[in-house]
Amino acid sequence: MSDLRNPTPYAAADLLARLALAFIFVVAGYNKIGNFAGTQGWMESMGVAGVLLYPVLLLELGGGIALILGYQTRLVAALLAAFCVASAMLFHSDLANDFNSFAKNIAMSGGFLLLVLHGPGRFSLDARRTQ
Numbered sequence: 319m320s321d322l323r324n325p326t327p328y329a330a331a332d333l334l335a336r337l338a339l340a341f342i343f344v345v346a347g348y349n350k351i352g353n354f355a356g357t358q359g360w361m362e363s364m365g366v367a368g369v370l371l372y373p374v375l376l377l378e379l380g381g382g383i384a385l386i387l388g389y390q391t392r393l394v395a396a397l398l399a400a401f402c403v404a405s406a407m408l409f410h411s412d413l414a415n416d417f418n419s420f421a422k423n424i425a426m427s428g429g430f431l432l433l434v435l436h437g438p439g440r441f442s443l444d445a446r447r448t449q
Contacts, residue, residue: 332439347378388442399430
């Protein structure tokens with residue numbers, strides 16, 4: 319678990335890892351807002367209720383921003399890990415045609431599980447709250 323005794327290079331790596339994991343969700347959430355109706359229609363064509371786009375946006379944008387800040391990191395990382403697996407199963411399960419997206423989601427869930435176990439690191443709001 320990261321704590322305040324970690325040397326700065328490790329703390330910087332913790333921050334970079336959170337930023338890298340958050341990047342795709344902030345961008346994806348922003349893009350979904352720009353194509354809201356299209357995204358809802360695509361979700362519905364995949365058998366998922368379009369109304370679920372609202373919590374998806376909250377998780378992608380809100381969760382991505384929370385990760386960047388290192389706020390409630392373990393909880394957010396657990397939710398995003400579950401989201402990645404669910405998304406892989408619901409939207410990318412055609413492995414013959416969409417294996418890369420499936421594999422990306424599963425790999426990202428592993429990164430989030432590491433955040434759940436390891437924590438956000440020294441450069442985070444979570445660390446500031448525990449000082």
